[in-house]
Structures are given as structure tokens and as C-alpha cells.
Amino acid sequence: MDDGRLNSLTGEFVEPIREQVFRSQRFGELVRHARVLFLLAGLLNALFLFSDWRFEGQMHFFEAIYARGAVIAVSLACAAVVARAMSFRAVQRIIIVWQWITAVGVAVLVQSRSDIALFVVLLLPAIYYLVVPVSFRWSVASGVLCSLLMLVGYLGVPPQSDTALGLALAVLMLNAALILVLVRNNRQSRLEWVATQDQKAAREVLSQSERLLERTFMAVPIPLLITELESGRILRYNAAGVSYFGGEPHEFGIQSVWQIYADLGARRVFLERLIRDGSVTNFETKIRLGNGELRSVLVAATFIEIDSEACLVSGVIDITDRLAAEQKIRYAASHDALTGLTNRAAFQAQLDATIREARTRPGAIFLLLVDLDGLKDVNDTLGHAAGDALLVETARRLERLAGERAVVARLGGDEFVILLRGAISLEEAQALSQAIIADFRHPLVYQDRSLSTKASIGLAACPNADYAPGELMKDADLALYAAKQEGRNRAVLYAPAMRRAMNERISLNRSLANAVAGNEITPYYQPKVSLITGQLMGFEALMRWKRSTTQVLQPQSFLTAFEDPELALLMGDTMLRQVARDVRKWLDQGYPVGRVAVNLSPAQFTHRDLANQILELLAAERVTPSHFDVEITETVFLGRNSDFVAPILGQLHSAGMNLALDDFGTGYAALTHLKQLPIDTIKIDRSFVQDTESDSFDAAIVCTVIELGKNLGMCVVAEGVETVGQARFLRERGCEVAQGFLYARPMPAAATAEFLARETRDTAAARVCDLWGR
Incomplete structure (x- = not known):
């Protein structure tokens, strides 16, 4: 124990506050000690008072009686007053007054030099040093004062003793020894007090730890169990454990924790791991609750010792719901x-x-x-x-x-x-x-x-x-x-041929993408002529792939490319942009261009913003939509994005572009489309026109389509007209416009410009004369 806190000269605490605490904690004992001392002093002096009567008539008799009476009176008075003292200092003052008055009275008594006078001279200072509970300085002061008064009282009355010097030296040595004893007693009492305080603090910490552990044990929200290792007997449950298992174990006949394991094999593995590692964490198993319900849990356990008995403290975490949720997540993921x-x-x-x-x-x-x-x-x-x-x-x-x-x-x-x-x-x-x-x-x-x-x-x-x-x-x-x-x-x-065809499509699409970037996609124009006046009515812009200076491919060679929406839109934009530039150029040259028809593929309609893109492109090239027709086939209504077709065509028609239904009669639901869309022109497919002069069935179809167009107020254009006879047949049946090799093959922009330059009233009249056979 560290005693550096004690003064080596006095045995008291160096720190005044600590000394004050020591005294205040022993204050009650101090008061009891003082009262006992005062009462005992009064009682002894009263007994000695009766003994003093035997000296009646002798010298100093009355001085002794008065001195003894004073000591008795002071002792009893101090015993009464000290009971009401409220502090160490107050008690100490009372004790010091009693000491000094008693010392004077006893000094008077020892003048008699009776048989016990010398004994009292030596005893009273010892009592002051060792029995009277005051501070070190007052103990020393009172002891020294008492010793001096005893020597004066004993040696101050003649005759002088031969041993006076020896007695004085003896008293001096006695004081020195008593001071050492006093220091030792002070030190010992304070060390004992410190030890007692440390023990109290340790006990309090232990008590607080036990209370905290108990509160924690009961408040932990997961089930905790304390069990004996060998028997598995359940010693304690916390509140969560009682709630989780549905009550106390004995209510369900459960005496051992091993009884709640649903799988004996899992219990054996648990014990083996526990003995091997000293503890177990995250041990997954199934247990049975009090109502018989099976639950999946994670168990953690470690050894503890209770009364020299090996025990286990175990925690249980229910993972039944978590496992079910994980199962649902795994199911949802797969x-x-x-x-x-x-x-x-x-x-x-x-x-x-x-x-x-x-x-x-x-x-x-x-x-x-x-x-x-x-x-x-x-x-x-x-x-x-x-x-x-x-x-x-x-x-x-x-x-x-x-x-x-x-x-x-x-x-x-x-x-x-x-x-x-x-x-x-x-x-x-x-x-x-x-x-x-x-x-x-x-x-x-x-x-x-x-x-x-x-x-x-x-x-x-x-x-x-x-x-x-x-x-x-x-x-x-x-x-x-x-x-x-x-x-x-x-x-x-x-079949392997399908993969080859796919690779060919991929290669074709790649080549076409490069062709667009290299300006190899170009329009060819075929004129449309009025069968009534012979005048030029416009052109149809037909896509061509100018793969080399000598090879020009028609769309039939790369039709599969139009199934790719992005590539179809890219080729369509390139085509329309070039057509718009050509039209702008011809208009600037003053040529009677008429309306130029452009074709839109089904894949282009996958872009909801197609109409805006077309109109913005025309505006960028400074041509108005009224110079253009949009040609579509019935296949645009059969794709996955058929819902976009009607709004896109409606927007283009509102902007001034005419709508033409191409290859009429070869599709599925043409009449429905004529009713639902603002169609301006019907184009009769060349497959019906070719044999009108020799095949009555084709001729009947052509006549029916022409009549239908006239009744609906639509313009009818016949494609694939190659002979004058075909043209005459169409004109006689009411067809207004023809297109085909009879008038011109599809030609590039430069040849088209030359064709426009040759277009005059005479050429129109010559066409009419040819129809009339003149």
C-alpha cells in the first residue's frame, strides 16, 4: 500500500482534505470515545475522592479535595457538552480544556507524594498521548504540558528529592517514546482506514458490476441462457429467453438445454467444437420452442465458472425469418x-x-x-x-x-x-x-x-x-x-445456312454503313407522267447503292438491311437529304419538278420522332414539304411499332406532303388503311399492269382499283408502264398518271436535270399524240 500520502513526522495525511475526510468519517466514534473518557475520568476521580478522606487532618488535604472535585466536575461537564458537538474541532477544543484542567488538578494532587503519586506522574502523560483522541500537535502539546505540570507538582514541594534529575530525564524519555508511539498509532490507524476504504470501494465496484451485469443480462434483447456444462441443466434465463421460449423451461418439462436441440447430430457437433475451441460463434442449428415450434437459430457460447462448476453462457439469435427472406430473395433472383x-x-x-x-x-x-x-x-x-x-x-x-x-x-x-x-x-x-x-x-x-x-x-x-x-x-x-x-x-x-445468312446480313449492314459514310447511297429518279395532258407530274426517288463506278445495286439486293432500324433511318436520312438538295438545285434552275416521291421503310417508323426529323431536314435544305410525296407500303402497318405510323403520317400530311399507298392490292388490309389515313394517291403495282392487255383477271383488278380511287377522290398512279398499249388501256379506264420504262428508266440526278431541260409543251403533246395513235 502506498504510504507516501502520510506525513512521516506526525503519521497524519499530508493532504488536509484527506485528513479532514478521515476525521469526519470517524467523528461518531470520536464523540463516543471522548464521552467514555470523560465519564471514566469522573468515575475514577470520584473513587479516589473517597480514598483521599483517609488523609484528613494532614497537610494538603483540602487542596487535594478541591482539586479532585474540580477534575470530577470538569469531566462530567465535558461529557455532557461533547454530546452536542458538531465537528472534530469542537470536540477537540472540549478535550483540550479537559486535559489542561485535569493536568492542573492532578499536579496539585501529586504534591502529596503519596504511594501512587509517582505512578500518576508517569501515567497521565501516557494517557494524554495514547488515549485522548486529538490531533498530533495537540496531543504533543497537551502531553508535554501535562509532563511539566506533573514534575512541578511532584518536585516543587520541599523536601527536594535526590532523584529529581533522574525523574525529569525519565519523563523526557517517556515523552519521546510516547511521541514515537503516537506517530506509529496515527500511521497505523490511517493505513487501516485507507485499506478499509479501498475494500469498500472494491466491494462497491463489485456490487455495481454485479448489478450492471444482472441488468444487462436481463435487458439484452436476445435470449441468453446459463447452463451447466455436463448435465446441460438450465440455471438462468433472461427475460428475452423466457419470452422467446414461451415461458420457464420447467413449464414444458425441459430440464436440460440439450433437450431443445431438434437435431442430435448438430448437438454433438456443437459440443465437439466447444470443447476444441473453448467457445462457439454463429453455430447454425434448429431448436424446438416450448410450444413445439421448430426455429432456425445461430448459437454462440463460451465457458464460465460458477462455484467451481464449469458452465456455459449461450446466446441465441433467431434467423428463421431471415432465412425465409433470403430464400425469397434467391427465388426472386432466379x-x-x-x-x-x-x-x-x-x-x-x-x-x-x-x-x-x-x-x-x-x-x-x-x-x-x-x-x-x-x-x-x-x-x-x-x-x-x-x-x-x-x-x-x-x-x-x-x-x-x-x-x-x-x-x-x-x-x-x-x-x-x-x-x-x-x-x-x-x-x-x-x-x-x-x-x-x-x-x-x-x-x-x-x-x-x-x-x-x-x-x-x-x-x-x-x-x-x-x-x-x-x-x-x-x-x-x-x-x-x-x-x-x-x-x-x-x-x-x-440449319448452318441460317448462320451463314446472318453473317452475310451483318457483313451487308457493315458495308452499307460504310456506304452511307462514303456517299455511295444515291437517289435515281423515274418520272411520273399525266395520261391526260402528257405533262411531267413529278418523280419517284429510288434508292441505289453505287458500289463502284460500274456496279449500281437496286434495293432488292440489300432489302434485309432495312430491318435494322438504325441503319434504315441512316440510309433514309442520307437519301432524303440528297433528294432535297437535288430538288432545291432544280428549282433554282427553274425546272418544273412537280412532286418528288420518297419511300419510307417500316423500320424507320420505330422512331417516334421521324416526322420532326424529316421536316427539320427539309427546312435545313430550304425546300418546302409541298414538293414531296411520301410513299409507304402496307407492311408498315404490320410491325411492332404500327401504332406510330398514323401519327407520323398525319403530321407529315399536315405539313403539306401527299401520302401515297404503294403496291396497292398486294398487301393485307389496304381498304382499312384507305379509310383511316389521309391517303392522296393509290399506286397500282406493276405486277397487275404488265398483263392488262392479255390477262383479263389482271385487267379486272386494275379497273377495280382505278374505279375505287376515283370514287374516293384519290389520284391513281400505275407503275411499270412499258408499252403504249398499256398506257392507252389505263387512260381509257380513267387512270390519271403513269410511271414506267415507257417514259424513262430510273436515272441519276445529272441525267434527271437533262430530262427536265428537255421537258417542253411539245414533249407533252407528243406523249398525248402517241396515246391517240397520231
Whole structure:
């Protein structure tokens, strides 16, 4: 223990505040000590008073009686007063007064030199030093004063003793010894007090720790258990544990913690790990609650010792809901939310694993890529709820038809895929494809309405175990593309020629993109002539690919490129820009250009802002829309973006451009389009015009179309007119305008300018004369 806090001379604390605390904590004991001292002094002096009567009649008798009486009186008075003292200083003042008065009185008494006088001379200073509870300085002061008074009283009365000097030296030595003892006692009492305070503080800290531990144990929101290691007997539960297990263990007949484990094997593993490592964390297992419910938990445990008995403190975290949520997340990550089928990412992983497995376990692998035709129409007419119902029904049908041997997945939108694996032949895969096609002919009933849909299927077989999954998907996609190109509602088996055709399309598109950048896409113009007046009515701008100085390709050579929306728009913009520049140039030269027709492909209508793009381009080239016609075929209404067609054409027509329906009669729903769109011109396809003179059936069709156009107030243009006889036939039937080799073949801009330069009234009259045979 550190005693540097004590004064080495006095044995008291160096710090006044600490000394004051020491005294204040012992104040009650000090008062009791002082009262006992005073009462004992009064009692002893009273007894000595009776003894003093035997000296009656002797010298100093009355002085002794008065002195003894004074000591008694002062002792009793101090005993009464000290009980009301409120501080150490007050008690000390009372004690000091008693000491000094007592010392004077006893000094008077020792003058008698009785048998015990010498004993009192030595005893009273010792009492003052060792018994009287005052501070060190007052103990020394009172002891020294008492010793002096005793010597004066004992030696001050004649006759002088021969031992006076020896007695004085003895008293001096006694004071020195008593001071040392006083210092030792002061030091010892304070050290004991410090030790007692440290023990109290330690006990208080321990008590607080125990209370804190208990409150923490009970307040922890997860179940905590304290159990014996060997028997597993449950010693304590916290509040969360009682709540979690549904009550105290004994209520359910549970005596051991091992009884709540649902899996004995898990309990054995838990104990082995605990004994090996000394503690266990995040041990996942299942336990049984008081009501018998099974829950998944994480258990953490460590050793503790209670009364020399090895015990465990364990914490339990319920993860049942978390595991269920993780399961839902895993399910959601691998399944389509609408249909419940495997989604694209999970299917791709499964396909990869299936092909890897085929390297060690040979077997056939087939992919059926199924595209649902007509989903957009259902969404547009009946709403997306109906479309969702159709998708769910499609998933149900595919699972039923494919059976447990297959994996059915939804890739997204209206695309599904079926993976067939194992002992299955190509014939069986094809039979499944046809079964799907046949089943989908049966409509789905949704809210008393029949939803009719069809399916297109691309079928691909994995040729070998080293084939890449992505390549197999690409094969099925190419087969699906072929099924759609052939008219949909059918299944097509992949053939290597499809990949070659795809590579050719890619190469063609790349070449065309370079052609656009190299200004190789150029317009050729074919004139349109009035069959009534012979005058030039305008031109049709026809796209040409000037691949070299000697090779000029017509659109039939690169029709597949127009299926790419971006490339189609790029070629269309290039074509229209060049046509606008040519028209601007001819107008500036004063030529009677008329209206120039430009063709728009179905792919261009995938851009909702197509009309604005065209009008902005014309404005940039300083030509008005009234100089142009827009020619479309009926195929623009059959694409996925057919909803955009009518608004785009309406905007162009409002801006001043005429609308012409090209190849009329060769499509699907021409009459509906004539009614719904602001069509200005009908163009009769050349396939009907060619044989009008020899084929009565074609002649009847042409006559019907001309009559229809006249009744609807539309201009009728006949394409492919090559002979005067054809022109006469058309004119006689009421056709107003003709276009074909009879008047000119399609020609580049320079030749067109020369053609315009030759155009006069005489040329128009000559054309009329030719029709009349003059």
C-alpha cells in the first residue's frame, strides 16, 4: 500500500482534505470515545475522592479535595457538552480544556507524594498521548504540558528529592517514546482506514458490476441462457429467453438445454467444437420452442465458472425469418416475378451447367426458343392485365407440355425457352414443338373474352459437348428469326445456312454503313407522267447503292438491311437529304419538278420522332414539304411499332406532303388503311399492269382499283408502264398518271436535270399524240 500520502513526522495525511475526510468519517466514534473518557475520568476521580478522606487532618488535604472535585466536575461537564458537538474541532477544543484542567488538578494532587503519586506522574502523560483522541500537535502539546505540570507538582514541594534529575530525564524519555508511539498509532490507524476504504470501494465496484451485469443480462434483447456444462441443466434465463421460449423451461418439462436441440447430430457437433475451441460463434442449428415450434437459430457460447462448476453462457439469435427472406430473395433472383418460371440469368447458368455436364454424361441437348405472337395486340386492346394473364397461361401451358424432363424459363417480354436434356431424340423435340404450336391455337378466356394468340418456335440441337452455350442460344434465335420470316405460327429447326445468312446480313449492314459514310447511297429518279395532258407530274426517288463506278445495286439486293432500324433511318436520312438538295438545285434552275416521291421503310417508323426529323431536314435544305410525296407500303402497318405510323403520317400530311399507298392490292388490309389515313394517291403495282392487255383477271383488278380511287377522290398512279398499249388501256379506264420504262428508266440526278431541260409543251403533246395513235 502506498504510504507516501502520510506525513512521516506526525503519521497524519499530508493532504488536509484527506485528513479532514478521515476525521469526519470517524467523528461518531470520536464523540463516543471522548464521552467514555470523560465519564471514566469522573468515575475514577470520584473513587479516589473517597480514598483521599483517609488523609484528613494532614497537610494538603483540602487542596487535594478541591482539586479532585474540580477534575470530577470538569469531566462530567465535558461529557455532557461533547454530546452536542458538531465537528472534530469542537470536540477537540472540549478535550483540550479537559486535559489542561485535569493536568492542573492532578499536579496539585501529586504534591502529596503519596504511594501512587509517582505512578500518576508517569501515567497521565501516557494517557494524554495514547488515549485522548486529538490531533498530533495537540496531543504533543497537551502531553508535554501535562509532563511539566506533573514534575512541578511532584518536585516543587520541599523536601527536594535526590532523584529529581533522574525523574525529569525519565519523563523526557517517556515523552519521546510516547511521541514515537503516537506517530506509529496515527500511521497505523490511517493505513487501516485507507485499506478499509479501498475494500469498500472494491466491494462497491463489485456490487455495481454485479448489478450492471444482472441488468444487462436481463435487458439484452436476445435470449441468453446459463447452463451447466455436463448435465446441460438450465440455471438462468433472461427475460428475452423466457419470452422467446414461451415461458420457464420447467413449464414444458425441459430440464436440460440439450433437450431443445431438434437435431442430435448438430448437438454433438456443437459440443465437439466447444470443447476444441473453448467457445462457439454463429453455430447454425434448429431448436424446438416450448410450444413445439421448430426455429432456425445461430448459437454462440463460451465457458464460465460458477462455484467451481464449469458452465456455459449461450446466446441465441433467431434467423428463421431471415432465412425465409433470403430464400425469397434467391427465388426472386432466379425466377420471373410474373410467371414463376426460371428467369434469364438463372436459365443461362443452368444451360452452362448442362453443357458442362454433357462432357462427362453424354446426352442430347435441345433448345426451343418460343416467341408469343400477338401479345402486343392484347396489351393494346384489353390492357396489360390481360397481357399478364396471357403470359401466365403461356407459362402454365409450356410447363404442362414440356413435363418434368425439361427446364422452362421466361427470357423476358414474350420470349420463353425450353431446355431438353437426356435421352431424347430430335423427333421428340420436334414433336414437342408441334404440340406447342397446336396447343396455342386454343384461345385463352379472360374476363369472358377470348384471347387468341400464336407461337413461333426456333429449335436448335447442341452438336457437341464443347459447344458454347451462347452459340446454342444464337442458333435457336436464328431458327426463331426464320420462323417469323416464314410467316410465324410455326417451328423451324436450325440449319448452318441460317448462320451463314446472318453473317452475310451483318457483313451487308457493315458495308452499307460504310456506304452511307462514303456517299455511295444515291437517289435515281423515274418520272411520273399525266395520261391526260402528257405533262411531267413529278418523280419517284429510288434508292441505289453505287458500289463502284460500274456496279449500281437496286434495293432488292440489300432489302434485309432495312430491318435494322438504325441503319434504315441512316440510309433514309442520307437519301432524303440528297433528294432535297437535288430538288432545291432544280428549282433554282427553274425546272418544273412537280412532286418528288420518297419511300419510307417500316423500320424507320420505330422512331417516334421521324416526322420532326424529316421536316427539320427539309427546312435545313430550304425546300418546302409541298414538293414531296411520301410513299409507304402496307407492311408498315404490320410491325411492332404500327401504332406510330398514323401519327407520323398525319403530321407529315399536315405539313403539306401527299401520302401515297404503294403496291396497292398486294398487301393485307389496304381498304382499312384507305379509310383511316389521309391517303392522296393509290399506286397500282406493276405486277397487275404488265398483263392488262392479255390477262383479263389482271385487267379486272386494275379497273377495280382505278374505279375505287376515283370514287374516293384519290389520284391513281400505275407503275411499270412499258408499252403504249398499256398506257392507252389505263387512260381509257380513267387512270390519271403513269410511271414506267415507257417514259424513262430510273436515272441519276445529272441525267434527271437533262430530262427536265428537255421537258417542253411539245414533249407533252407528243406523249398525248402517241396515246391517240397520231
